Amino acid sequence: MAGVCEPVVSAVTFCEGVGPADGPRPGPERRVRQHACRGRSSNTQAKAHVPRADATPPLGDARLRGVVERAPVAMAVLDRELRYLAVSRRFLIDHGLGAVALIGRLHDDVFPPVPERWSTLLERCVAGATERLEASPYPRPDGRPKAVRWDITPWYTDAHEIGGLILVSDVLTEREPVREQRGQGQKMQALGHLAGGVAHDFNNLLTIILGYSELLTRQIGPDKSIGRDLRQIMAAAQRAATLTRQLLAFSRKQVLKVAPVDLSAVVADVEPMFRRLIGEQITVETVLARDLPPVMADVAQLEHVLMNLVVNARDAMPRGGVVTMATGPAELDRDYAFTHPGAKAGSYAMVSVRDTGIGMSPEIRARVFEPLFTTKERGHGTGLGLAAVYGIVKQLGGYIGVDSAPGRGTTFEIYLPTTTEAVLAPQVPLPLVASPVGREAILLVEDDDNARAFVKTVLERYGYRVLDANSAEAAVTLLDSQHPSIQLLLTDVVLPGLDGRELAARVTRAQPHVPVLYMSGYMGRLRTAKGFHEPGVQLLEKPFTAHALLTRTRELLGQADDREPVGASPPRDSTGDLVPQ
Template sequence: MPAEGGGRVGLIARLVGSDGGGWRLLFEDSPMGIAIVDRAGRILLANRAAYALAGHVGAPPPPGTALAELFHPEDRAKLETETARACGGLGPRLGLELRLAERRGADGAALGCSVAMVAISPLAEDDGSICGAVVRMTDITRHRVIETQLAQNQKMQAVGQLAGGIAHDFNNLLTTIIAATDFCLARRPLDEATEADLLHIRRSAERGAALVRQLLAFSRRQTLQPRVLRLAEAIEDVASLLRRLLGHRVVLELDLDRPGPFVRVDPVQFDQVIVNLALNARDAMPQGGALAVRTATLTVYRPMVRGQEVIPPGRYAVVEVADNGIGIPPDVLPRLFEPFFTTKKDSGGTGLGLATVYGIVRQTGGFIAVDSKQGEGTTFRIYLPIASGEDAPAAPETPRPASVRHVSLPQPPEAAAGSAAGERGTVLLVEDEEGVRRLTVRALENAGWRVLVAPTGDIALQLLAREPEPPRVVVTDFVLPGMDGAEVVRAVRALHPRVPVILVSGYAESAAREGLPDADLRFLAKPFTFRQLLEAIERSLEAAG
């Protein structure tokens, strides 16, 4: 660089002109990006790390290039302003968080921006005049990604806990509504209008129960029935349904790894995941297009960041659902899996479809990530842990239920022929919800049972202590004030080890059963019909002999 004044050039000339010595080795080999700039912010010297941060893998830009050109266009003005302030004698500037220029792959595809923590320190001559600045850049991209993921995970966990709590309370209400409606329907004869109204109430309660299941799916507290199956076969099974749902304007393309890996999933819930993603893709292609479903395997050796997910090391089966639709705006992507967040309010969207997908995948032990570019399409990738094929059934035991199915109305419970209350023995019922408790007692007595009723676990144990004989079966809710259902089960087993227990809960079976023995323990999910409860009691007694 030509001299602009004796003192000013002296220090920079010595630094730039030095071709050896310890400082130059430290400068070049430093993992921190370092650049020496003049008062105008032009690069006089920069190390390899500085250029690597900005994605320069070939020859560096020529001397005299503005340092701001290595940064994102929206952050260049801030860098220039802070450099000018430092060179203007206002002291060093620390803690600047700036984006670097967007990196691109060999094919020109955008690879995203790195984020750097930037510090600017003025360079002063012996006479105190400032001749330039040293700019230090530390890559904090991974730290910011992890912070964002942690904040997102905490938010999703908090929302999930709220959704799970709401779902539990709603399940109690829905159990009461369904039971009371069943009792009303049993009061024959009914006039046509009354029966129609009651059926409408019951169907509405069932729709509410379906909504609660979606909330439980998001909060990862729903009841799953997982089994080991071939991933390719599972997708083939749902493909015919997808073709009907997508219509003639969307072409379904399958590219499945055969025979492919085994995964451990609930088949019905897995179908729901694929169907929900396919329906979202269909809506993103209003003029038609192509939907590709692909499978592959992936071995992760180090924690892998995909969107807002951090995928730990392991072997994964990957399901890719890709469309060539309108894409998703960047500001929408971070909120995509939040419950009740929807961009389809005008068309009746509830915001629970992708939230349900997220919850099912995470409860299954998997991860989900999404990539999208507006005008080009969206790709969802599901990462499921590969399971051993040793546990896979040799052949399907029963045909898999369809993902979209009609649920017939169960008939209300009827009293056993010739049975009076107490003839069949004693049931201990532990239930804190008054409406559920009252109607359950009524159904059990109609079926010939004597019922010991307790709103808490402590009262239940007091009733047991006064009984000369143990009850034939115990029915207890999982969520109770004081002692919870698990503690009630342990206390009952300590007194009567062989008494069958039916554990009732609006939460997932895995959560309710945690730490409890499987022997003589049956699970019944809320909301339930009393016919289902009576059938569960019969099966428990048969299993106990």
């Protein structure tokens, strides 16, 4: 602690005076002396004014108490019973004690119950040990924990007996650790905004690439050479779509369809698949809790999270090993939340994935959730898998931690808040109708010209009548001027000016029977306050194929009329699907 002034020199001299009367000073005094003051030679005459301690601690001396009180460090002197003899003003301020009278009171009467390790540490110091705690969580009298660095050293009487303890503390709550945590959080937030914006733009492009490739493949035929080339284009676009979904997951902009979920049941369901995925040289073990409280989660996303963690575990064990998936209840207290930024105290269900692999260095562990950061060879990793895991867990209101060291493997622990809602029986999905035709009128609103052209082309080829607009305002003008009767509103969510939600509200006020199907690759405006899918909202996620577009459209409009559209009788392929002309 920088800053040299007379009271600190006096306090340092007091620390020397309460040591053994002869012989070399023990280490504790030197450490407190270094912690409290640098450059004491600037005022060596102060020693002459401070009396040495005798068998009775000299703290009844008002001058000596004044020296400790004016010290610019957080300092307290206690007797063997941990009763306060003198404290500095800085100690009172840092620990939120204000005008509390401490002299003569016991330490345990001032502070709330502290962890057992702290009581054990004080006992060691009273027995003669010197301790230094780096950024340890310690509760204030009001119960709020703070990160405090402590120097604790015994002081001695002239009889060489320990008279008590000297505490010097440095509160770090608003200093280095929090600055680092805040900086890391801001970095992750900025990356999330960037990732979400990139995913939105890419999803429009990928919709066009996937859609037209699909249409051309059906027209040319999948068995011809150019058809095989087109399938490669579609496969590459699907891989790119997977990357954009991971970017959205990291940026927490996915729409999650949550329901009460049993984590143990989820792990049990995916375990057989994981065994096949990671190979025979790796053993998969599970330790699953029974009667685990449910959590609100999206099962598909949970499975995606576990798969990413298991694949990373496999890659960390090239010579084989053991992957253990475990579940159990967990209570996170305020101490844990304080020392693990992003965690909150409360009741959780925990799922962990532990491997016996090569482990990670502290430098790698600190960056493990950053998007595009990977330690894998080029072509073997995107750096988005764990970033997506992080985003999904955070969007579910949970916390993910990692414990790892070189040579001792890695453990990821995920904590999700529990719910009192009961787990529902799984629903059997309805069979999908393949690329059905229709003749209804659809109002299409999409600001991207190329994406709008693709959607319009697909719908018109399969018999629908399409009115299109490039903005919500243009759609409203079209409805007001032509008064068309429409059977479906198909709109993007993010539009210039009025967005898709506002447009839908206007359309359904005028024509309440009209269903609404949203299209979006960036779904922030379709989420609830907790980031979950709004009940009743119908969504077609970009990028999508022609088949997906036609299927969802038909689902909302009901089954198609048995008759073909007027003036159209397109042939069908071997699967019974319509072949576009």
